[in-house]
Amino acid sequence: MAQQELKRDLANRHVQLIAIGGTIGTGLFLGSGKAIQLAGPSIILAYLIVGLGLFFVMRALGELLLSKAGYLSFTDIAQDYLGPRAAFITGWTYWFCWIVTAMADIIAVGVYVQYWFDIPQWVPAIICLIILLGLNLLSVKLFGELEFWFALIKVITILALIVVGVILLVIGFETNAGRVTVENLWEHGGMFPNGISGFLLSLQLVVFAFVGMELVGVSAAETSNPEKNIPSAINKIPLRILFFYVGALIILLSINPWTELNAAESPFVKTFSLVGIPIAAGIINFVVLTAAASAGNSGMFSTSRMLYNLSNNNQAPASFSKLNKNHVPSNGLWVSTLVVSVGALLSKLLPEQAFGIVTSISAICFIWVWSVILLSHLKYIKTCPELHAKSKFKAPLTPFINYAVLAMFAVILIIMLIADETRPALLLTPIWFILLYALYSSRKKKEESGNIDISIESLMK
Template identity: 55%
Template sequence: MIIRGFSTDAGASTFTNLWSHGGWFPNGANGFILSFQMVVFAFVGIELVGLTAGETEDPERVIPKAINNIPIRIIIFYIGALLVIMSIYPWNSINPAASPFVQVFTAVGIAAAAGIVNFVVLTSAASACNSAVFSTSRMIYSLAREKNAPKSMTKLTSHKVPANALFFSTAVILITVILNYIMPEGVFTLVTSVSTVCFIFIWGITVLAHMKYRKTRPELAAKSKFKMPLYPVANYAILIFLAFVLVVLALAEDTRVALFITPLWFVGVVIIYYIRKSRIERKNQTEELSE
């Protein structure tokens, strides 16, 4: 469509549409900055690539290949899609209340455009949900083996799948269904914002743990066949970016609430930790006295 100069109701399709309608940030950079909350949420779960190391037969070959494919997929499916869409329809001709993909397919003459895009969205959501259930069930199973979760969560099926942990992870997803009925207008922003804050913490801890590992175990780091590039500059750059996203969350009223709700989760986790710790200490003391 772009190469042939396909005409739409907004004019001819051409790459010049990317910069000929007010240039970059025609309405200022505010919208671009505020979009980082949703952009970061879109990458929630990207660390699952490392989590699957325990499920693969050849992690030294598979994991580096999978990680290196991530930026390629981002360039093609995110940046590439945006370049194509806005070359066909300039930014000021796209309806923000509808899918730009539907708009393009409709212009081509595909009557079932909305149905096709909805099908793709649903399958993508199902795929993301499947990844989330996989990761959380394995994490709960690991916690249970370390006695940080109920023992029943260690139960495995004949196919070595942590069944109870899987059922529990699936049940938790139903909370979002309940929230959708209680607050249908703001539930998506609330859930995505809280998830963003939680994963900023997870990613930050991961980066700090990597720095600690490289500092305390240099001999093991030297043997690694797949080292993080630009260490430690990249680590500090990541931490600065994560701090920037937290500031962005504080700027918008609908995302700011996540900064107040999420700490309550961490407070609850800390309280549970100390309760469990005190129980273990009392149990150890009782066992010592009985001996």
Template identity: 50%
Template sequence: MTSTQVGNRHEDGSTAVGTTPEEGYERGLGSRQVQMIAIGGAIGVGLFLGAGANIEKAGPSLILMYALAGVIVFFIMRALGELLLYRPVSGSFAEYAREFLGPFWGYVTGWTYWLLWVVTGMAELTAAAIYIHYWFPDIPQWVTALAFLVLLYVANLISVKIFGEIEFWFSMVKVTAIIGMIVIGLGVVTFGFSAAGDTASASNLWAHDGFFPNGVGSSLMTLQGVMFAYLAVELVGVTAGESENPEKTLPKAINTLPFRIIVFYVGALSVILMVVKWTAFEDGVSPFVAAFAKIGIPAGAAIVNFVVLTAALSSCNSGMYSTGRMLRDLAANAEAPKLLGRLSSSKTPAIGITLSAALMGIGVVLNYVVPEKAFTYVTSVATAAGIWTWMMILVSHILYRRAVVAGRLPASSFPAPGGSVCSWIAVVFLLMVTVFIALDPDGRISLYVGAGWAVCLAVGWLVLKANNPQIAQRSIREQEQAPEFMDKGSV
């Protein structure tokens, strides 16, 4: 990419390097909202519900798996942060893949990230329906899932400010609750009060068949579920185009990620597993709900169940937000129907949100057909899509660093520590997790879905190129410029 393109738009209408187009969006997300969205992105249904099944498989060693994955997620987010401060755009990962790898890769990344959130929305609706069962066991899962889908759909059509405010309070509930859980749990372990006081002890982390009760292999196999728990941390990148001051808010949100991982994942799980021995947890039951039921605090389990319900709705709310924005970015680059690029009078991509919400309705169908397997299926597919998205962030970052070293692009004001070395480490880790997914009978379905998705995308791209000369011209131009980015450079 030549320096003369910086700050301009290509003849085909696509955005050149260095631009930060408003794209018609309202910069309605303030600092407190972006910060809380970033915090809330690290607390979701993967922790509150999925951790139950993973504890059953890995025992206390799950704490180590969350810590290990957390380091990799921080590498990914610092790579994304460097790109965001180089060029903050609403299209985010798709835009960077399009710029550094070519239009095809931007197209694939955009649609795959859209799929990730559609499927994640299904998972969150499933989880929310499961949580409602705690109070109303006679209500079918699919009825509850449908009701929540409609409610969040309507909320997302109003405005980005309403989305930000809803997400702020959802996240506030989650953060306050987890801190409260940790404090109460530490009190039980330290002072021995409540029904769980007699058995609560730090020794629960190793006393029952050791820290790795089922072996290191079983612990490593939980990494796909652990990575699902971290999905949505990258959502802060999608907010870049609608943040009031991205140069200030985004670095702060990313730099606090290690603290959030230590407190909300490593800390919370450590306390829970000290209060109640790991053998007491099971698949399909939130370990937080189970722990507070064991402690015996009046209404404690019901309160925690409300919190984890909030977490599920928060994630689904974020999914509707991000899918609409990603579809609009694809439409702006002629990689999706132009209709999806239209903004409503409230400056929201209403048509894209509507399409996404309609497809999230498949999750309602899954809850009707296979309620016992719905969560496992959708989380495995979402994890595979998330790994692809993260991989594109890392590869784009590596190529960006090479371009900066070669003097072709300006340096970011928020460089990732270690350069692209950490990005390479993260790439290898994600490939390892992909192998684990292939080895897991339940998770393997995501690879089958992924193969079918790849075929659909390839066919769709051929159709787009055949019917849209702008894309064909852009492909030729990018192929001519690609060797510049592939030159060897310092990491």
């Protein structure tokens, strides 16, 4: 029988590349097309603002994770500082976050495959999901290796894009859309061509682009040296945001005007098509396809680990805490895969709207998770000042920055309520939280009444 403990098989290079992979995914390669259409060149500012806010969320998470040995994820942190109800809701919400995000990723795989083959989106989506399931069942070390190479492909691609873009800028290259020049950033309606409203409406898509940044925290239980690896990965986030997001977008919008980009296409693929290098465009399409697969891979990893953690805390069926011979929570993987497959069905029923629906729901749920991290950190500062004082990885500008980022999240949710496209998702998502609240209350009532069988299985009978 396999030992019921996760193995610490993720080395520093795995953690570093998981952190990079978590910040470069479908949201940038596909979702940025629609964000650019909404905000124009001001999308660069949107990525800067949201990225900076999430860096402070990660610093708060890093300090909390290292403040006590034995923390497996932020649900353990929420348990200590916000109580078991918050931990229950947050753990299941994070699982749901990645389920929905993985749906978006496999939908994106279907979109990218259609670049070469005229087949239904759901077919390559299902094939991708089956492959990822098989690979994740093998070992966490294999997951780390997959993410290492997936992320490396993304890094090399963006680096190549920036280098090629700089060369085109220097020589004043002529594309199908005109001359490559930095002036393209402001010559087509200014930096805010759709006004402040377009800029604000893009923030939800920008939030989705950053989902996965907190994977460093989820991987803490399987990291060989968390005291060194976690701070190292988190501290490099600002440089990654400047380089991979801001740098890449400046080059993209300099090579071709924002008006030339289609919201339904990857701006990366479109850019190389405009440059007149169709083979390169095909290569880039393959790269963004691997980026979507990488993000889906991260989703499979995180959902199975969250179910494992919930099960160990008696907040999910006991079967989810069982590991296979490779020390992988296989039951959680199977269940998560089956639920994610709904994404393929969604892409079959609503091929045009599916991606927008799931990204909106994902953004809302991730805002909840990130807010819980900030609130836990505020409680930690108040109740454990001695731990905060001696922390070797103290979060900067606290508690002011915690409140500032929470205010930013509140503004984004208000914008989503106002916008016609995102309002349905915002109004429907609370149903999830109501169900979790009711389920926890029922569980708590059974416990207080003296019923020793308080497992989730007993509630589902």
